[in-house]
C-alpha cells in the first residue's frame with residue numbers, strides 16, 4: 175500500500191510518499207513545493223498541481239491523505255489552503271484516487287497514542303516508524319509523512335476519514 | 338473583450354460569459370454548476386473543473402473575474418470556496434488567463450455607483466446593461482454576470498484587481 179501524504183498550503187506544501195508492506199514502512203519520496211507570493215495565483219496553484227501530477231505519476235500512490243485544520247484564525251488562510259486543496263482534488267480525480275483527511279489530534283492519536291502529544295513526539299515517531307537517521311525536515315514535509323502514516327494506521331483499523 | 342465571471346462555490350457555482358464591443362455588452366452564456374454534497378470532494382471539484390474547461394474552450398474568454406468575499410463567518414466555508422477557486426486557477430493557468438477578484442462593495446460601486454447599494458439594484462443594472470427581458474436567475478448566475486461586468490468597468494478605467 176502506497177500513500178501520498180500532504181500538508182497543504184499555497185506558499186509551502188509538504189508531500190511525502192510512504193509504502194507499507196506488512197508491518198514495515200518505507201519512505202519513498204519527500205518534497206517541499208514552494209511558490210512565490212509575488213506570482214499570480216493561477217501560476218502558484220498551477221505549480222502545485224504540476225508537482226502533484228509528477229509525484230503521483232512516478233510513485234502511483236493508492237490513496238491521498240491530507241492534513242485538515244479548522245482552527246485557522248484567519249478566514250483568508252483557510253481560503254488559500256482551500257486553493258491548494260482544489261489542486262489536490264483535481265489531481266486525485268484525474269487518477270481516480272480517494273482523498274482522506276485528518277486533523278492534528280487524529281495524527282497525534284495515531285502516531286503517539288494520545289491527542290495532546292507534543293509535535294516533537296510526532297516527529298520522533300515518524301522517524302522511528304520510517305527508520306530514518308534524522309528527523310525529517312522541513313516541518314511541512316515531516317507533517318506530510320505523519321499524515322501518510324496516520325492514514326495507514328486508521329486504514330489498518332478499518333477506518334479512514336474520506337473527504 | 339470577452340470575460341468569464343464566476344461566483345465561486347463548491348455546491349453552487351455561477352458562471353457567466355459577457356462580451357463587450359465598444360459600449361455594448363452582450364450575454365454569451367450563463368450556467369449554474371451544481372455538485373452533490375453526498376459525492377466525494379475529488380469528484381465535486383473535478384466536475385467544477387470540467388465545466389470551467391468546457392466553457393473556456395467554447396467561449397474563449399480573455400480574462401476571468403471572480404467574486405471574493407472575506408467576511409465568511411465560518412472558516413470551513415472559506416476553505417470550501419477555496420477548493421472551487423483551486424479549480425478556477427488551474428483552468429486559468431491551463432489557458433494562460435489572468436484572474437481578477439472583486440468584493441461585493443466593488444461590484445456595487447461599479448454597477449450601481451455606490452458601495453452600499455441593495456442586491457436588487459445590482460440585479461436591475463445587470464439586466465439593463467445586458468438588455469435582458471428578465472432578471473438573470475438563479476442568484477449565483479446573476480452574481481457571476483455582475484462580476485464579469487464589474488471587471489469590464491474597472492478595466493475600462495485602467496484598473497482591475499489581479500489575483
Ligand SMILES: [Mg+2]
Pocket residue numbers: 181313314317
Ligand atoms: Mg505544516
